[in-house]
Amino acid sequence: MVQTSYEQMTAHGLDVVPYTRLARTFADRIAGQPTAPDPLPGHFADGVAAMEVLDAIRRSARERRRVPVPAPPP
Secondary structure, eight states: OOOSHHHHHHTTTTTHHHHHHHHHHHHHHHTTOOOOSSSOOOOHHHHHHHHHHHHHHHHHHHHTSOOOOOOOOO
């Protein structure tokens, strides 16, 4: 039974293509094969930047004000 918003979103297969691409990239890297040049796989700095955005959203909601998001490193 689909109950949450996330389950409703993924029940339609919305996440299949990105996860398939991710699995292919992992398999190619493990096998030493070249990977597709586009889109580039995410890296640690991407994850940090995403968390900074989420932290700013939560802080903004808690404090009921705009919260600046740090600029990503060059």
